Amino acid sequence: MMLTPSLASPAALYRKLERESYRAFHSRLAIHKADHLFNFCVTAHAMRDYILEYLGKSKDDEKQPFHELWNKIPSLVAAQEIANSSKHFALRIRKTGSLKVAKTRAVRVRKSKFIDIYVNREGELKVVSVEAPDVSVKLSDGKVVMLHQFTCEVMEYWRKQLSQYGIKIRRQPLSQLTEKSV
Numbered sequence: 001m002m003l004t005p006s007l008a009s010p011a012a013l014y015r016k017l018e019r020e021s022y023r024a025f026h027s028r029l030a031i032h033k034a035d036h037l038f039n040f041c042v043t044a045h046a047m048r049d050y051i052l053e054y055l056g057k058s059k060d061d062e063k064q065p066f067h068e069l070w071n072k073i074p075s076l077v078a079a080q081e082i083a084n085s086s087k088h089f090a091l092r093i094r095k096t097g098s099l100k101v102a103k104t105r106a107v108r109v110r111k112s113k114f115i116d117i118y119v120n121r122e123g124e125l126k127v128v129s130v131e132a133p134d135v136s137v138k139l140s141d142g143k144v145v146m147l148h149q150f151t152c153e154v155m156e157y158w159r160k161q162l163s164q165y166g167i168k169i170r171r172q173p174l175s176q177l178t179e180k181s182v
Contacts, residue, residue, distance in 0.1 A: 010050040010162055011169050015176075017043045017158065021151035022177040030109050030133035037082065037107075037135055037147065044079040044154045051161065074139035075153040078104040082137075103140035110134055112146065 007013050020043050024036035048070060057063050070076050081104045112134035117127050135147040145153065162169060 041082040045083040105138035
């Protein structure tokens with residue numbers, strides 16, 4: 001029985017990944033940004049299961065080569081660890097139950113400068129520099145990426161993987177990303 005009727009395929013889950021990335025980047029409150037980052041990471045990590053299911057890989061020995069590949073990609077490891085540490089409160093070694101040390105070195109909320117662009121009532125284009133919450137992720141390879149770059153790296157990886165398996169991604173209208181009807 002399908003419990004998530006809008007997420008019936010890897011392509012549909014990828015579109016949810018895009019929506020979560022958009023929400024995370026555009027949130028202006030640190031707590032909402034953190035919530036959306038968590039949701040993005042849970043969705044990004046779920047792509048593994050969706051792809052394995054799509055490919056008909058249900059046994060552990062069939063899944064293992066995929067997980068070995070995915071566990072070499074620092075941004076996917078970070079998404080996995082953020083999702084699992086938030087969902088389970090702590091990372092644990094499955095067989096022993098003992099605490100596991102995260103490979104991701106740090107996730108920090110900080111301030112960054114952004115540019116807001118809008119048109120005022122008189123039709124004039126306005127560009128305003130603002131400071132707002134952002135998130136930095138220090139990956140297992142030592143590279144520090146800001147939230148937008150992190151989500152873009154993860155989405156680009158999954159987009160290439162889906163394409164490799166012949167899965168086409170439909171573009172979403174802006175209204176689906178923003179929750180506002182256009």
